[in-house]
Amino acid sequence: MMGQITLEDVLRQHKFASGLTGPQIASLASLASEVAFDENEVILVDGQRSNAFYLVTQGSVSVELRTPRYAVCVDAVTAESGFGWSALLDRQDTAFQVRAREHTLALRLDGPGLRALCREDPVLGVEVLHRVLQLVAGRVRATEIRFAEMCGVKV
Secondary structure, three states: OOOOOOHHHHHHHOHHHOOOOHHHHHHHHOOEEEEEEOOOOEEEOOOOEOOEEEEEEEOEEEEEEEOOOOEEEEEEEEOOOEEOHHHHOOOOEOOOEEEEOOOEEEEEEEHHHHHHHHHHOHHHHHHHHHHHHHHHHHHHHHHHHHHHHHOOOOO
16 A cells, blocks of 8 residues: 655655755745646746745646736746746735636745745755846746747747
8 A cells, every 4th residue: 555645745846846855855845835727827926925836746837927918928938947936025016917828736935934944954955046137037038938939030
């Protein structure tokens, strides 16, 4: 008979946590909860204070630049990636709207708890921030590509 899958197990299998130690994964898992989003559900609204960092485990979300009349998909975040990095910064509003593209499962890590953990455990903090910076760099690149496409520039 198989045992129940724990949040540590789910996190251990996620690309974001690859290479972290058992205790580091346990620390992150202590801040995590599983969440589910329905297709087309808005998860984060641009301009609002972000208080959670998400690791997609199944499905995908659309990162969008939104205006009152339309939204432009800047990037698609699939399983093995994450979003909500602004939750790691003090008093930082969300830069993009995030909407589920399909039924999506994710781990939700408490933002204030994650910030505190990064300060309390600097080794883990460096690992988390390095991985988050990789996500941010990917988002910036996706935004550059989308803007170039909208301006008719071949990338």
